[in-house]
Amino acid sequence: MSSKARIGLLGPFPMNGGDGTHSYAKNSTLQRKSADAVRGKIGEAIAEKLDMETLCSGGKSFHIADFGCSTGPNTFIAIQNILESVERKFKTQCPTSQTPEFQAFFNDQASNDFNSLFTTLPLDRQYFAAGVPGSFHGRLFPDSSLHFAYSSTALHWLSKVPEELLDKNSPSFNKGRIYYTNTLDKVVDAYSSQFAKDMEIFLDARAKEVVAGGMLVMTMPGQPNGIPHCQTGLGMSIDYLESCFLDMVNEGIISEAKVDSFNLPMYSATLEEMKELIQRNGSFNVEKTELTMANGELQLQSYSSYTGRILQMHLRAGMEEMISKHFGTEIIDDLFDRYAMKVEYFFHRLQSSERKGALLFVVLKRK
Ligand SMILES: C[S@@+](CC[C@H](N)C(=O)[O-])C[C@H]1O[C@@H](n2cnc3c(N)ncnc32)[C@H](O)[C@@H]1O
């Protein structure tokens, strides 16, 4: 197998840049709904738990970092919310001190469209902005230099596809599948242990970078207990994509081997998995962990107002780059047209299932 065919060992694959029809900037309202669902909770966490002691003693600037920010506007909305919440707390707790200056760091892979991010920064922002390129699966900041670390719908992206999925002789070989929703338990295990390794590295790095008393807030797609992977909103959406690939194999447009060697590097963890990883790391106190909208309210709302085409546009904005690297750009329009039709055809299933999916929401405080 050529190294190019080994999708998991390549990367990173950025979201679509710019502000065109297929850009992430124009196709990220579903992710925004996730952020909206927890915005109030982040404000509450800051009000109740953020340590103001060092800040009140004056003169310090407050450093916020968004890990996996992509392009705007979601990241700008999130930073603004954090900033306003911190400022509010500061004004009540340290009324005699001068409000700190804010520095926002926007992190994503170096291939992210930072130019678009910078040119769309809100003009009336009350913070200094800087881009920080590189994988969050590793160190990005000096020791104890961040007061607030944030990440939304990014940590479910794995650093790579687990290698055994590509090995024909492994019991985890993911034949005819692109994900772990409808496949062998061994494949699910391989995904889950890759996620564990990645989170361990992420938490280790953030533990060094976040000051004592500083916060780490993470939001990402989660897996409710006792519900098959294929019944979550994300699982279903990917299953339709997989089924489009298989239709294209049957029609001789792409080869079966290409589908075999393609696997999406994403994983939705359960709350228990996440808690265990945080505990194993040991550097953070858990202030809050929850699986919000476990009944699927969020997704139901979204799906009822989103047509197949809009869902297709979201998936395309996030996956076009990765899919075209593996299968070639020539299949992209065909693939996503099929996808839109399939989602519209099965729309009732997306709408009628009661347990669409869930969002993991975690608030940690550095010990
Ligand atoms: C779905 S977007 C979410 C963007 C934004 N946080 C939001 O909520 O709209 C996921 C982002 O995570 C980034 N990402 C994935 N893996 C990453 C890594 N290892 N290091 C840094 N960024 C990463 C991707 O490049 C992408 O921009």
Ligand SMILES: [Mg+2]
């Ligand atoms: Mg495969």
